[in-house]
Amino acid sequence: MMNGLKDVPLINGTEDFATFLRGSFVEGRFVYRQNFFVRSYETGPDKTISMETLTNFLQESALNHVSSCGFSQNSFGTSYEMDLRKLIWVITRIQVQVQRYSRWGDEIEVETWIDVGGKNGTRRDWIIRDRYTKEIIAKATSKWAIMNRETRRLSKMPEEVRQELVPFYFNKFAIATEEIDQQKIQKLTDATAEGFRFGVTPGWNDMDVNQHVNNAKYTRWISESVPRKMLEDYKMTSMILEFRRECTHSDILESMTSASSKVIAASNNKYVSRKPHLQYIHLLRLQDNKTEVVRARTEWNLKQNHT
Amino acid sequence: MMNGLKDVPLINGTEDFATFLRGSFVEGRFVYRQNFFVRSYETGPDKTISMETLTNFLQESALNHVSSCGFSQNSFGTSYEMDLRKLIWVITRIQVQVQRYSRWGDEIEVETWIDVGGKNGTRRDWIIRDRYTKEIIAKATSKWAIMNRETRRLSKMPEEVRQELVPFYFNKFAIATEEIDQQKIQKLTDATAEGFRFGVTPGWNDMDVNQHVNNAKYTRWISESVPRKMLEDYKMTSMILEFRRECTHSDILESMTSASSKVIAASNNKYVSRKPHLQYIHLLRLQDNKTEVVRARTEWNLKQNHT
Numbered sequence: 001m002m003n004g005l006k007d008v009p010l011i012n013g014t015e016d017f018a019t020f021l022r023g024s025f026v027e028g029r030f031v032y033r034q035n036f037f038v039r040s041y042e043t044g045p046d047k048t049i050s051m052e053t054l055t056n057f058l059q060e061s062a063l064n065h066v067s068s069c070g071f072s073q074n075s076f077g078t079s080y081e082m083d084l085r086k087l088i089w090v091i092t093r094i095q096v097q098v099q100r101y102s103r104w105g106d107e108i109e110v111e112t113w114i115d116v117g118g119k120n121g122t123r124r125d126w127i128i129r130d131r132y133t134k135e136i137i138a139k140a141t142s143k144w145a146i147m148n149r150e151t152r153r154l155s156k157m158p159e160e161v162r163q164e165l166v167p168f169y170f171n172k173f174a175i176a177t178e179e180i181d182q183q184k185i186q187k188l189t190d191a192t193a194e195g196f197r198f199g200v201t202p203g204w205n206d207m208d209v210n211q212h213v214n215n216a217k218y219t220r221w222i223s224e225s226v227p228r229k230m231l232e233d234y235k236m237t238s239m240i241l242e243f244r245r246e247c248t249h250s251d252i253l254e255s256m257t258s259a260s261s262k263v264i265a266a267s268n269n270k271y272v273s274r275k276p277h278l279q280y281i282h283l284l285r286l287q288d289n290k291t292e293v294v295r296a297r298t299e300w301n302l303k304q305n306h307t
Numbered sequence: 308m309m310n311g312l313k314d315v316p317l318i319n320g321t322e323d324f325a326t327f328l329r330g331s332f333v334e335g336r337f338v339y340r341q342n343f344f345v346r347s348y349e350t351g352p353d354k355t356i357s358m359e360t361l362t363n364f365l366q367e368s369a370l371n372h373v374s375s376c377g378f379s380q381n382s383f384g385t386s387y388e389m390d391l392r393k394l395i396w397v398i399t400r401i402q403v404q405v406q407r408y409s410r411w412g413d414e415i416e417v418e419t420w421i422d423v424g425g426k427n428g429t430r431r432d433w434i435i436r437d438r439y440t441k442e443i444i445a446k447a448t449s450k451w452a453i454m455n456r457e458t459r460r461l462s463k464m465p466e467e468v469r470q471e472l473v474p475f476y477f478n479k480f481a482i483a484t485e486e487i488d489q490q491k492i493q494k495l496t497d498a499t500a501e502g503f504r505f506g507v508t509p510g511w512n513d514m515d516v517n518q519h520v521n522n523a524k525y526t527r528w529i530s531e532s533v534p535r536k537m538l539e540d541y542k543m544t545s546m547i548l549e550f551r552r553e554c555t556h557s558d559i560l561e562s563m564t565s566a567s568s569k570v571i572a573a574s575n576n577k578y579v580s581r582k583p584h585l586q587y588i589h590l591l592r593l594q595d596n597k598t599e600v601v602r603a604r605t606e607w608n609l610k611q612n613h614t
Contacts, residue, residue: 021344021414022344022412037328037329039363039367040366040367040370040371040383041363041366041367041521041523043516044511044512044514044515045511045512045514045515045516045518047516050512052512056346056348059347059348060346060347060348063347063411064347076347105329107328197508199506201504201531203527203530203531204351204352204357204530204535204538204539205351205352205357205359205527207351207352208351208352209350209352209354211352214348216348220510220512223510223511224508224510228511228556228557231511232511249535250535
């Protein structure tokens with residue numbers, strides 16, 4: 001336990017306390033580590049946190065990481081050169097694998113770093129551990145692109161921005177490359193969807209400072225068309241979100257879900273025991289013109305007290 | 308600043324760090340104090356926290372207070388004698404006054420205590436301060452009753468439970484008694500309501516371990532029938548919620564709002580400058596049989612950057 005704490009700043013005054021809660025760099029300046037104390041209101045009826053809470057922790061550590069890099073503090077994780085050019089970050093894909101969900105009062109440690117991701121973007125990874133045992137409890141990887149905040153169109157990464165980021169790139173993968181799901185998520189249609197939830201309306205506080213629905217909110221909405229019994233008996237162990245367009249406060253969404261055909265095939269082969277118990281695909285789309293907002297694929301296992 | 312920190316435990320190891328985040332007793336064992344570091348995902352598009360986040364902080368500190376009293380840890384703030392009798396706490400009324408809303412990265416300090424509240428209940432108060440300047444940024448008072456978790460009916464407070472609580476009672480008011488709003492909130496009807504939002508559906512994670520919608524969630528839902536322009540330009544400075552029945556996961560709600568006639572009258576008199584800019588009343592009711600769930604009254608002031 002003491003080994004794991006060696007990089008954490010000493011808590012000997014109010015300044016250091018703040019540093020500790022905000023997080024700090026470890027492994028040189030490549031990895032940023034932040035501690036979380038799970039609060040009661042972040043847990044659900046089964047006393048564990050949800051995938052939504054977990055994605056909130058991912059966001060919080062990522063933003064603190066970027067602001068600790070010495071970049072501008074003006075916006076949600078933008079760098080100085082991005083601010084000059086009215087550019088913001090948008091997430092295009094995220095994959096999260098959960099080993100177990102934390103409970104109220106648990107202390108967890110989130111590590112995050114960035115790496116090059118394609119020609120015009122970055123990859124950001126996370127590893128979440130129990131702060132005491134150092135057991136890995138979740139891992140995630142994500143892809144980010146750059147958008148002009150006025151035209152709302154994707155932009156090339158300016159060379160000046162790349163120069164700001166390169167010193168922080170760290171070539172390490174939270175999820176082994178062979179486990180990173182590159183597969184495009186199949187599109188759900190009215191004919192193939194099995195669960196529907198109409199009239200999903202963003203609340204004012206679902207918006208972030210970029211004036212669109214914050215990506216962590218979608219995690220809640222994809223669950224809204226999942227059968228209730230599922231939410232009671234199963235826990236989401238894996239999630240992949242593909243973000244396809246922004247959603248603003250005036251949009252009304254439909255959430256659609258279907259059991260994935262893949263898992264039915266998988267249950268007939270010898271690998272069944274290593275497979276998730278259930279797999280779903282999801283679609284969030286605008287209610288008025290059916291434009292896609294988010295595609296998702298999730299895996300679920302029976303809760304431990306049910307097995 | 309140093310004076311205010313004198314009761315906070317020294318942070319000299321992992322155990323003390325946990326104590327610090329969970330909170331600890333001050334002023335003998337009467338007042339419980341917990342520190343919060345405001346996280347990015349708890350702020351909205353205007354970069355400040357919402358009333359919902361504030362009520363979450365109230366709940367978290369209250370639960371940590373009760374569990375630190377040496378009571379049973381089995382449920383949401385219940386005592387040992389309550390657990391024996393299958394009794395749980397339910398909130399019946401809460402009043403929150405907000406001076407200013409915190410921002411991402413702000414550190415705040417929440418103090419809470421309980422007192423006798425009527426024949427069969429308790430009163431719980433809170434004072435929220437900036438952790439450094441000690442400026443009071445919000446105050447709250449609430450009333451709690453006891454419910455049987457199987458029959459879901461209110462119960463008298465057994466003498467054994469009262470004996471457990473009495474040593475913690477502290478006769479201090481967070482909100483001056485003359486400022487405590489005792490007035491019954493007028494009931495909205497279809498004829499008097501001006502804003503409606505139908506089909507408000509609790510998500511699975513809106514439930515708490517008592518198997519009903521957690522009280523902090525209603526704060527979000529009463530805002531759902533408030534005109535959008537209001538949410539953009541005004542900030543809620545005061546809120547009173549009257550809880551009238553439980554709501555479970557299968558319930559569908561309607562949120563209704565109306566500008567209060569009182570404020571219109573008030574704007575014609577000489578006290579207008581001390582009055583809130585706007586006052587609303589709200590009703591949350593079940594969509595199918597129109598049973599009341601929550602009545603609320605809120606006050607709003609123009610956001611500072613609009614004045």
